[in-house]
Amino acid sequence: MSEPSELRRDPAGGPWVIIAPRRAERPDEFAAREAAAGGLPMESCPFCPGHEGATPPETAAVREAGSVPDGPGWSVRVVPNKYPAVGTVAEPPPAAFDGGLFEVRPGAGAHEVVIETPDHNLDFSRLTSAVAGAVVRTWRDRIRALERDPGCAYVQLFKNHGRNAGASLSHPHSQIVALPVVPVRIAEEIEAAVLFRAAHGVCLHCRILEEETADGRRVILDEGGFLATAPFASRFPYEIRLQPRRHADRFVDLDDEETAALADRLRAVLGRLRRSLDDPPFNLLLHQSPPSGRGGRPDEEIAPAYHWHIEILPVLSRVAGFEWGTGIHINTVAPETAAARLRREEA
Amino acid sequence: MSEPSELRRDPAGGPWVIIAPRRAERPDEFAAREAAAGGLPMESCPFCPGHEGATPPETAAVREAGSVPDGPGWSVRVVPNKYPAVGTVAEPPPAAFDGGLFEVRPGAGAHEVVIETPDHNLDFSRLTSAVAGAVVRTWRDRIRALERDPGCAYVQLFKNHGRNAGASLSHPHSQIVALPVVPVRIAEEIEAAVLFRAAHGVCLHCRILEEETADGRRVILDEGGFLATAPFASRFPYEIRLQPRRHADRFVDLDDEETAALADRLRAVLGRLRRSLDDPPFNLLLHQSPPSGRGGRPDEEIAPAYHWHIEILPVLSRVAGFEWGTGIHINTVAPETAAARLRREEA
Numbered sequence: 168m169s170e171p172s173e174l175r176r177d178p179a180g181g182p183w184v185i186i187a188p189r190r191a192e193r194p195d196e197f198a199a200r201e202a203a204a205g206g207l208p209m210e211s212c213p214f215c216p217g218h219e220g221a222t223p224p225e226t227a228a229v230r231e232a233g234s235v236p237d238g239p240g241w242s243v244r245v246v247p248n249k250y251p252a253v254g255t256v257a258e259p260p261p262a263a264f265d266g267g268l269f270e271v272r273p274g275a276g277a278h279e280v281v282i283e284t285p286d287h288n289l290d291f292s293r294l295t296s297a298v299a300g301a302v303v304r305t306w307r308d309r310i311r312a313l314e315r316d317p318g319c320a321y322v323q324l325f326k327n328h329g330r331n332a333g334a335s336l337s338h339p340h341s342q343i344v345a346l347p348v349v350p351v352r353i354a355e356e357i358e359a360a361v362l363f364r365a366a367h368g369v370c371l372h373c374r375i376l377e378e379e380t381a382d383g384r385r386v387i388l389d390e391g392g393f394l395a396t397a398p399f400a401s402r403f404p405y406e407i408r409l410q411p412r413r414h415a416d417r418f419v420d421l422d423d424e425e426t427a428a429l430a431d432r433l434r435a436v437l438g439r440l441r442r443s444l445d446d447p448p449f450n451l452l453l454h455q456s457p458p459s460g461r462g463g464r465p466d467e468e469i470a471p472a473y474h475w476h477i478e479i480l481p482v483l484s485r486v487a488g489f490e491w492g493t494g495i496h497i498n499t500v501a502p503e504t505a506a507a508r509l510r511r512e513e514a
Numbered sequence: 515m516s517e518p519s520e521l522r523r524d525p526a527g528g529p530w531v532i533i534a535p536r537r538a539e540r541p542d543e544f545a546a547r548e549a550a551a552g553g554l555p556m557e558s559c560p561f562c563p564g565h566e567g568a569t570p571p572e573t574a575a576v577r578e579a580g581s582v583p584d585g586p587g588w589s590v591r592v593v594p595n596k597y598p599a600v601g602t603v604a605e606p607p608p609a610a611f612d613g614g615l616f617e618v619r620p621g622a623g624a625h626e627v628v629i630e631t632p633d634h635n636l637d638f639s640r641l642t643s644a645v646a647g648a649v650v651r652t653w654r655d656r657i658r659a660l661e662r663d664p665g666c667a668y669v670q671l672f673k674n675h676g677r678n679a680g681a682s683l684s685h686p687h688s689q690i691v692a693l694p695v696v697p698v699r700i701a702e703e704i705e706a707a708v709l710f711r712a713a714h715g716v717c718l719h720c721r722i723l724e725e726e727t728a729d730g731r732r733v734i735l736d737e738g739g740f741l742a743t744a745p746f747a748s749r750f751p752y753e754i755r756l757q758p759r760r761h762a763d764r765f766v767d768l769d770d771e772e773t774a775a776l777a778d779r780l781r782a783v784l785g786r787l788r789r790s791l792d793d794p795p796f797n798l799l800l801h802q803s804p805p806s807g808r809g810g811r812p813d814e815e816i817a818p819a820y821h822w823h824i825e826i827l828p829v830l831s832r833v834a835g836f837e838w839g840t841g842i843h844i845n846t847v848a849p850e851t852a853a854a855r856l857r858r859e860e861a
């Protein structure tokens with residue numbers, strides 16, 4: 168076991184960074200496959216049925232009646248990440264080595280993997296409605312569980328699909344990280360939403376949904392209580408935002424019927440993306456309000472102002488010096504063009 | 515000519531984005547080389563001597579006496595980018611289509627390419643001291659010239675080295691973009707610096723330089739008035755920050771002696787990176803104060819508080835869903851480890 172991870176804040180005005188030397192040790196299926204030049208033998212996938220011993224013991228699973236934990240018979244399986252970005256911290260927090268400039272916190276939290284199907288070659292868009300629904304319910308239930316830790320300030324759900332999107336294994340999976348700080352992107356979105364509501368008396372996102380629906384040019388899918396759009400200021404070509412029409416700031420408050428509806432919309436949207444652009448790599452991420460009391464403002468201010476959503480970011484271009492220098496992305500595909508193409512693709 | 519570019523601001527609380535359909539048309543030497551499977555014939559490089567007609571007419575150059583613009587005989591050559599992210603806008607600014615939510619600005623500005631050497635196969639670290647000095651002077655002079663445009667709020671200099679760093683041509687070059695808005699990253703850094711100075715009476719960066727020197731663990735090079743460090747909260751493995759010891763908020767205020775000293779330090783640092791890590795792809799970028807009066811605060815507040823610097827960001831890992839979702843980077847190489855390795859590599 169090498170050094171534990173820690174959070175450091177850039178004293179020059181940047182955000183938190185996680186220094187996680189342990190993650191450098193994780194195997195890369197794609198590199199291994201290239202080295203073997205003949206495809207990774209399926210037997211070596213730690214997420215395939217029969218290999219349950221290759222992962223840490225499961226924390227949750229959707230299982231056939233009578234099957235036992237860490238054996239086969241599951242349709243969705245949750246395990247701790249073997250190479251976590253953050254994790255349980257045994258040692259006392261290291262002291263910041265300076266009176267203030269160099270701020271350090273222990274990398275406390277949790278990092279879990281949701282194995283979305285036993286089938287190595289499926290992808291989310293081709294899961295059955297029932298299995299996709301079970302995945303989304305599992306996301307909700309695990310986030311709820313991790314939020315109960317009083318040290319947890321935010322739980323980030325994400326999915327990396329394809330090597331260029333940062334996946335190191337191709338077996339369909341998503342990841343959940345419980346963090347001791349509220350991420351800067353969430354804090355900024357909440358701030359914008361709270362200010363908008365203070366000025367206009369309504370939820371910023373409800374207003375955007377309304378205007379996007381009326382305008383229509385950036386709408387990709389409008390079905391079953393969810394709207395998928397190519398966001399007005401898309402940072403990436405074919406970026407997609409999926410959002411419930413009904414105002415709600417917390418994804419974890421969805422009931423089983425709503426998670427099932429969301430799963431079907433996600434399958435539809437990801438299917439359009441796959442067929443329109445020949446299965447591109449993508450990142451998927453969930454944004455919701457932090458757990459009660461940890462949003463930096465009273466819950467009563469955040470709940471009516473913020474609106475949970477999912478972002479899907481295809482990896483079709485490279486982020487380069489200009490973007491890192493400025494924070495301004497250059498996107499060569501207008502969202503109106505992207506939406507038109509994704510709309511044409513039948514569900 | 516397809517649609518001109520435009521700036522759009524994310525109504526949900528994100529930064530400006532540049533929508534630039536024209537840039538999708540730029541050729542990709544690396545893809546062409548893969549397609550040809552035998553290496554791109556050198557004759558087709560638009561940045562090589564003898565191909566001056568393949569670029570728009572030059573805006574500046576360092577030339578042999580007697581040579582003529584857009585002919586051979588140059589050692590550094592500046593041309594407009596043929597596929598600009600922003601550019602001169604002929605048409606009137608498009609009106610925002612909504613009273614406020616969806617903010618649009620014309621993509622006004624300039625986008626230039628600095629061809630750093632006639633030699634297709636050199637890289638910055640192996641330029642002669644004289645040529646490297648001429649490149650850095652050219653950066654300064656072109657930034658000065660572009661800042662004179664009253665519509666310019668910030669000029670971003672950057673360099674993408676290697677395909678995975680976003681370069682589409684391998685001939686050594688850097689890029690300069692004049693923008694109608696101050697980038698969010700610059701605004702945030704200035705805010706942090708101004709607040710620090712208000713609280714402590716000194717420049718935040720001068721203080722960091724002092725503490726990093728005293729600590730020593732993250733120092734890579736300390737020579738000729740410049741300090742190169744692996745930043746305390748490095749977002750990327752082997753990230754490097756190069757900064758002058760003498761307080762100055764504006765790179766463009768350097769005199770010729772100082773640009774020469776900077777060029778030599780840059781050669782040294784990039785040489786260490788190349789030799790330590792087998793010529794990795796990297797992004798390089800310059801941060802300085804915006805031109806007078808455009809920093810969002812009085813110049814008298816910014817000048818003593820901010821401190822220009824160069825960031826070098828090797829591309830050794832992939833940015834994935836977690837980073838895009840949170841704004842928090844996971845870095846698997848501690849900066850202390852990175853600095854030790856880059857120090858060992860002799861200059």
